[in-house]
Amino acid sequence: MKRLRFLGIFLIIGLVFTLLSCTKREMKDQGTMTEKPAAETQKPMGNQQMAQKSLYERLGGEPAITAVVDQFIANVLADERINKRFARTTGERAQRFRTNLINQIGEATGGPQKYTGLSMKAAHAGMGITTAEFNALVEDLVAALNKFNVPEKEKSELLAILAPMQKDIVEVP
Ligand code: HEM
Structure with a gap:
């Protein structure tokens, strides 16, 4: 009985973990989340952008x-x-x-x-x-x-x- 409860908790933790990592991947695919902070992902201003100023x-x-x-x-x-x-x-x-x-x-x-x-x-x-x-x-x-x-x-x-x-x-x- 005790062993079954332990297995159940173990399964629930595993399920929650899987669900969380799926949501994270979806957000990444939609572009709402990136691995790097904004400053690292922003490219330096190119000549074309400068010319528009x-x-x-x-x-x-x-x-x-x-x-x-x-x-x-x-x-x-x-x-x-x-x-x-x-x-x-x-x-x-x-x-x-x-x-x-x-x-x-x-x-x-x-x-x-x-x-x-x-x-x-x-x-x-x-x-x-x-x-x-x-x-x-x-x-x-x-x-x-x-x-x-x-x-x-x-x-x-x-x-x-x-x-x-x-x-x-x-x-x-
Ligand atoms: C690209 C060259 C120049 C620009 C952009 C320029 C611009 C101007 C502007 C905006 C004014 C005022 C106009 C007004 O009162 O409505 C002015 C007045 C005047 N400018 Fe020029 N100027 C130029 C060249 C020169 C040069 C070469 C001289 C003489 C060496 C000169 C002498 C004067 C004088 C004496 C006035 C009258 C100032 C006053 O109201 O007491 N300017 N100029």
Whole structure:
């Protein structure tokens, strides 16, 4: 009698064990359970996935763009080749100029910002900006991008967006 009860308990334990391992396999087949933790099963982001990210996102969004614009402005104001052009860009006007640059770059790179300033032609009309001045300003921007270690790919994508503006800004080749 005692032996029978022991056998019964033994059988029940065996049945429960079999049932549990079946359910586990089913869950695995359905993809709800994996052997490895999530971090191990996730593949590193491929080039294709990176390419789907906007330039805005790859640059680091508004905080990164703001930091680059501030450094860019500081570089321009310290650049003897062009800083006299910005002699009257002070106070509220300087704030507006900064906001315009952040929004312009944000929007152009795929961010949610909306540029509400003047067209590049209207903004620079009659200033007689030369190609050399344009190149100096681009150099100041590149220095700002370098300071924040923006990779070559993102740097050249941003410069490629700005390059077509040259024809609307430069009046003296
Ligand atoms: C890709 C090159 C450039 C970009 C993206 C650019 C962008 C801008 C923007 C967004 C504004 C503000 C427009 C507004 O007030 O509505 C502006 C104004 C101005 N830009 Fe440029 N610019 C470029 C090149 C240059 C160059 C080469 C110079 C001269 C060296 C220059 C001198 C100025 C000045 C003096 C203003 C007026 C600033 C003020 O409101 O006091 N810009 N530019």
